[in-house]
Amino acid sequence: MTTTEERVKPPVDTPPVKRRGIASRTPRTFYWMVLPAFALFFLFHTVPVLQGIFYSFTDSPGYGPYNFVGWANYKALFSDDRVRHSYLFTFQFAIVATILVNVIALSIAVALNSRIKFKTSLRAVYFVPQILSIIVIGYVFQYLFTFSIPAIAKAMGNEKFSSSILADPSLAWIAIVILAVWQAAAFNIILYIAGLQTVPPELYEAASLDGASAWRKFRSITFPMISAFFTINMVLALKGFLQVFDHVIALTGGGPGTATESVSVLIYKGGFQGGEFGYQMANSVIFMIVIILFALVQLRVLQRREVS
Incomplete structure (x- = not known):
């Protein structure tokens, strides 16, 4: 014969294994979708900008050796x-x-x-x-x-x-x-x-x-x-x-x-x-x-x- 506590006790849900799996995969999918665009932007935009800033402190003619001149170009x-x-x-x-x-x-x-x-x-x-x-x-x-x-x-x-x-x-x-x-x-x-x-x-x-x-x-x-x-x-x-x-x-x-x-x-x-x-x-x-x-x-x- 069941007691009152057993009758009112809520059923125990099984852990949402599948939901947790989907939730954990969603951020990874998002990052994998963004990564190619980020890599292309970094390679063809950010890297040339950083290279340009680097060469702005040199006397480079665009080829061959060069020397650092500091802020002379900006002045x-x-x-x-x-x-x-x-x-x-x-x-x-x-x-x-x-x-x-x-x-x-x-x-x-x-x-x-x-x-x-x-x-x-x-x-x-x-x-x-x-x-x-x-x-x-x-x-x-x-x-x-x-x-x-x-x-x-x-x-x-x-x-x-x-x-x-x-x-x-x-x-x-x-x-x-x-x-x-x-x-x-x-x-x-x-x-x-x-x-x-x-x-x-x-x-x-x-x-x-x-x-x-x-x-x-x-x-x-x-x-x-x-x-x-x-x-x-x-x-x-x-x-x-x-x-x-x-x-x-x-x-x-x-x-x-x-x-x-x-x-x-x-x-x-x-x-x-x-x-x-x-x-x-x-x-x-x-x-x-x-x-x-x-x-x-x-x-x-x-x-x-x-x-x-």
Whole structure:
């Protein structure tokens, strides 16, 4: 006869052997999935960065023996007029191109998001520049700026643009901006369209009932609702334009003289063609730090504006 304690005693569960086995295998599976990507990133990104930092303290020409020079390369950078000019040109180009590409991309995205015909096809057309090679398109633009536009200007009696602006030190950078904005706007347009699709249409309907104008709707509804996408586009655009290289190589090669020589082009020319490998590695390290600081500050400021 069973007692009361035996009747109310809960049954003893068997230990979850299988569950513990699955739980113990899950982290290992996760690590094995991440390990190949981590190894490739470390091998092709982290190791070259560490090697570059190492060579920045040497006088290596890129081959053969070298000597350690300590901080001499970094000190020389701050007194180099060519380096200073390359940074000035790069910042000027990046700021102008970032503003233009976001203004143009946002305007086109708003137009495409409105009720117009063939907007799906137009999205595909506007994305075409993003998938084209910059070098190939750069040579097409070079032909336009060198032959087509001067011929048209000459036929119209415009003497200022009857010669190629690529040969004018004060105007050549404008051609690079035009090419960069034309190509980069495609990606920004797609991001802005994705952001516009997250805006509830009820907000526009309520604003219309209140008699709000199109500009009022954009300023009070559209832009605040897509501010996160604006932040992403601004940060990515500025980072990409600071690293401008292909556009300059295809259009001017850094000329006339050094008028359009960006930091990336200077590093390439000096490090791989001018025997200044160690010196330009120091320039690369400084440039990397500058880009990181610009991105962090820009992200901080824009995110603070989103909260406000």
